[in-house]
Amino acid sequence: MSEVHAHTVSFVRREMLPEQAPPLTEVGAIKWLRENLFSSWLNAILTILSIFFVYWSLAHVLPWMLGGIWNAESLRDCREIRDARYGEGASVACWAVLTDRWNQLLFGFYPSDAYWRPIGALLVFLAGIAPILFSSLPRKSLWFTAVAPFLMYFLLWGGTIWGPVAVAAGFALGWAVFVAVSRAAGSLAGSIGAIVVPILYWLFLAGPLARTLGEVAPIGLTFVPSDDFGGFMLSFIIGIAAIVLSLPLGIALALGRQSDLLIINKSCVSFIEVIRGVPLIVWLFTASLLLNYFLPPGTNFDLMLRVIIMVTFFSSAYIAEVIRGGLAALPKGQYEAADALGLDYWKAMRLIILPQALKISIPGIVNTFIGLFKDTTLVVFIGLLDPIGLSNAIRATTDWNGIYWELFIFIGVLFFICCFAMGQYSLYLARKLRTDHH
């Protein structure tokens, strides 16, 4: 039969073949193992070596971590407990340094009866940022986002409430001037007025206004000077402030770099190149040591504010370059289509160009933010007590002299959680904004 079939061209199948189960090597866990771990002899050996290596590392690290001692007054104390529990010289972690210095690692030397204030500020921040991060939340809650920065400042530094209120009023004033003037004399005059009037107000009016209001209605919290700020609170304040401020500044610089207006173009290019071309640590020293020479005598500019400004400038230069890449990646047709529909420059940028350019730039922007957040640890070199600075201080005390790993693991884990969360958010956003196919 089969011979006949093999030699004839025409063929008719009379009965259909039944479906058969695939061989055992092609399904489920066995297939996965074969394909991913044991696809060849070399890979099999590497797999076994890797498993051994992972086991060996965990076998050493896990008992050290999990058997750690949480309750002790000092490193000496810790060692005594260890000797009693595990025998002389056993290797276990002494997490007690974290429980003992927990508040200090989180808040620095912030007054302990006011710890609710930074925690409140963090909650205000989360509530304020949520509607920006997740567009499914009601848009009305954005008004809280606008109030949040001033509320956070008030909670963290305290003092009279009229200071932040007077500053916030400047923004409202700028907006009012913009609306009024641009209706009467065009949007360019409106923009100039919206910048000049609030600056004049802040320079000459805001201070006396806040003082008068403070005398009339003394509402406020105890003032806490920046010198008392420290620990993760300090990293968060610098990191968050710089992230929030550097995005709009970076966008403005990227647009300025694209501008046809020579002066705007050249000043943006020089700003970006100069800021980017000098190490951050140099800018931080500039902020801490040199800046006072350039400011008018008598002005005492808060060091933390100076650091925030420098870090903001530094990361905005990077953000600008990342966004420039996004702008360059847009086809020219998008600009032309926006023009052809009669949209003016700002509307075209806001509605057509930037949403697309920012979407392309999300991974780069978040990457810059992650870098910025970790770079806040550099402030240790200008004497601010960030977690690294505090760990040095803690290790310098007689109680905890000689402890390393536990502190640095803790700091590393906290930074990792924040940076990993940012990275995951960028992936979520990229997925959400995909419009090519569903």
Add this chain to the structure above:
Amino acid sequence: MTDAQASMEAPGEADRPQMKVSDEVAIQIEKMNKWFGSFHVLRDIDLTVYRGERIVICGPSGSGKSTLIRCINALEEHQKGRVVVDGTALSSDIKNIDTIRSEVGMVFQHFNLFPHLTILENCTLAPLWVRKIPKREAEETAMHFLEKVKIPEQAHKYPGQLSGGQQQRVAIARSLCMRPRIMLFDEPTSALDPEMIKEVLDTMIALAEEGMTMLVVTHEMGFARQVANRVIFMDAGQIVEQNEPEEFFNNPQSDRTKLFLSQILGH
């Protein structure tokens, strides 16, 4: 020499009253010149477009036909001459340019839809932000024109999910939502597969039948024959010949036109 003569004679519009659809002038171009660097792309262009006219512009690539219609809504800036669109003279004043652009619709070769917005948002964007029309009304207008181009069911999809022909029809609807008085088409079918060209041309024919003033740069000679009431042939940055389609195709005057027609109709 014969070419030069032909181009001298052809643009003489005064003696062609039969081509006019109405006496109202929609676009008036006088002695327009444009250079890209030192390259002289448009040379002494004279053209009057009357309200309701459908003009097809053809010519070899690099002849300046796209540049010509892009000068009408100031996507390109001309350096010499006068362009009056719908009674507004083109100047370097931004306000002036934005006014003209909102009255003149443009359809591009590569559609240029906004990929981050849905079809409906693409269509309502300019009415909302330029014309300041209320959202409800803008959406109604958009749906009206999407029905007209026969894709209302795609309104909530994104451009990336549509075929090329559908995208180009959306682009036409998007322009129409601004209620333009003049429509410019820059090779609207050149980036499309053959079976999609027809759906776009059908949309354009329907638009022409409603009396829209249209300037179309295209190589679709069938469309020109059926719809145009004037065909303009451009070469080397100048208008070489213009005539009614019947005359233009059957009895071309200049040698360059003859050569061009034999090349594009010969296969």
